[in-house]
Amino acid sequence: xxxxxxxxxxxxxxxxxxxxxxxxxxxxxxxxxxxxxxxxxxxxxxxxxxxxxxxxxxxxxxxxxxxxxxxxxxxxxxxxxxxxxxxxxxxxxxxxxxxxxxxxxxxxxxxxxxxxxxxxxxxxxxxxxxxxxxxxxxxxxxxxxxxxxxxxxxxxxxxxxxxxxxxxxxxxxxxxxxxxxxxxxxxxxxxxxxxxxxxxxxxxxxxxxxxxxxxxxxxxxxxxxxxxxxxxxxxxxxxxxxxxxxxxxxxxxxxxxxxxxxxxxxxxxxxxxxxxxxxxxxxxxxxxxxxxxxxxxxxxxxxxxxxxxxxxxxxxx
Amino acid sequence: xxxxxxxxxxxxxxxxxxxxxxxxxxxxxxxxxxxxxxxxxxxxxxxxxxxxxxxxxxxxxxxxxxxxxxxxxxxxxxxxxxxxxxxxxxxxxxxxxxxxxxxxxxxxxx
Numbered sequence: 001x002x003x004x005x006x007x008x009x010x011x012x013x014x015x016x017x018x019x020x021x022x023x024x025x026x027x028x029x030x031x032x033x034x035x036x037x038x039x040x041x042x043x044x045x046x047x048x049x050x051x052x053x054x055x056x057x058x059x060x061x062x063x064x065x066x067x068x069x070x071x072x073x074x075x076x077x078x079x080x081x082x083x084x085x086x087x088x089x090x091x092x093x094x095x096x097x098x099x100x101x102x103x104x105x106x107x108x109x110x111x112x113x114x115x116x117x118x119x120x121x122x123x124x125x126x127x128x129x130x131x132x133x134x135x136x137x138x139x140x141x142x143x144x145x146x147x148x149x150x151x152x153x154x155x156x157x158x159x160x161x162x163x164x165x166x167x168x169x170x171x172x173x174x175x176x177x178x179x180x181x182x183x184x185x186x187x188x189x190x191x192x193x194x195x196x197x198x199x200x201x202x203x204x205x206x207x208x209x210x211x212x213x214x215x216x217x218x219x220x221x222x223x224x225x226x227x228x229x230x231x232x233x234x235x236x237x238x239x240x241x242x243x244x245x246x247x248x249x250x251x252x253x254x255x256x257x258x259x260x261x262x263x264x265x266x267x268x269x270x271x272x273x274x275x276x277x278x279x280x281x282x283x284x285x286x287x288x289x290x291x292x293x294x295x296x297x298x299x300x301x302x303x304x305x306x307x308x309x310x311x312x313x314x315x316x317x
Numbered sequence: 318x319x320x321x322x323x324x325x326x327x328x329x330x331x332x333x334x335x336x337x338x339x340x341x342x343x344x345x346x347x348x349x350x351x352x353x354x355x356x357x358x359x360x361x362x363x364x365x366x367x368x369x370x371x372x373x374x375x376x377x378x379x380x381x382x383x384x385x386x387x388x389x390x391x392x393x394x395x396x397x398x399x400x401x402x403x404x405x406x407x408x409x410x411x412x413x414x415x416x417x418x419x420x421x422x423x424x425x426x427x
Binding site: 130132134135173175176177179180181182183186187190 | 358359360384387388389390392393394
């Protein structure tokens with residue numbers, strides 16, 4: 001029996017090279033329960049960022065040269081402070097990205113969302129793990145594909161995804177099982193062809209991300225007896241050239257309760273920041289955090305396997 | 318015979334080279350070169366591989382190329398279309414041989 005692969009054994013040390021992005025997870029509640037979700041988000045989750053913590057986030061943004069607010073969840077739109085967070089961040093001159101599941105646009109009381117996205121010139125990162133209905137619905141639930149297509153049409157109608165820099169719309173591909181993603185550029189071309197020909201939909205970029213062996217995807221790996229082989233596969237594909245581009249070098253992650261982490265994955269694993277920097281958004285210290293050693297673990301193979309994957313997609317293109 | 322094909326044997330493929338290393342080495346070099354992207358993309362090549370795997374009914378190749386197709390972002394609908402192409406060619410190849418039977422029958426018939 002092979003021993004479990006160790007990221008520490010690679011000798012990789014990751015140090016942040018500045019801090020451009022504040023990634024804020026505003027809560028784990030979601031209208032969906034996708035099988036690949038690394039935070040195990042779903043309708044039954046109750047963890048939500050409070051208005052007080054949202055204000056701490058805004059204070060940190062106001063007091064730092066961070067350029068981008070990256071909002072994730074759960075479905076971030078379900079947080080009551082979502083609108084306030086975005087309007088305030090935009091008034092501070094920050095670029096705002098929202099990781100949107102698309103189907104949230106059809107939840108009761110959410111009709112205002114597309115217009116709001118446009119008004120605030122948000123960058124939208126939307127999950128679409130396949131271009132065919134059965135493949136998407138198997139991962140994200142029945143009816144998810146049809147709603148996603150309709151949501152993309154609405155966003156296209158508002159000018160999103162047409163190549164203009166003020167309304168960027170990017171899609172995210174995750175493998176639908178225990179394997180790595182394909183080359184981002186070739187799959188992007190196929191997505192663009194399929195979505196244009198079949199649904200008359202356009203988008204800007206496809207981001208291919210490997211699934212982390214944690215959360216609900218980790219549960220699937222264990223229950224299907226794929227955990228060990230998947231982790232071995234990630235480790236066997238370790239590519240040191242990706243270390244320069246991993247997102248944790250430019251980002252700090254804020255959990256719904258305000259705790260700071262190096263990334264959303266460390267947040268789920270409760271792997272704390274290393275060093276002496278304050279670990280809560282209420283005590284945010286930009287200068288301390290901008291050149292910190294990143295806390296790593298064996299899950300880091302997930303971002304450094306093959307072409308690499310980060311919140312911005314493949315690292316090597 | 319139910320254990321005639323064992324999935325773990327796929328990982329032992331290199332053992333075939335033990336009794337003919339030079340030929341095996343040449344085969345592997347040719348095999349890898351044939352699968353490299355060229356005018357056809359990797360995606361197209363693995364889909365051809367899957368179709369041929371079904372046509373020659375090699376369980377190792379079916380396993381391997383199903384995984385390759387998934388890794389290229391394709392799903393069961395893509396793969397099923399490819400298998401239908403392989404099946405159609407096999408079916409057509411069987412059917413067109415009815416002409417051989419017709420020719421043979423014509424030769425000896427009144």
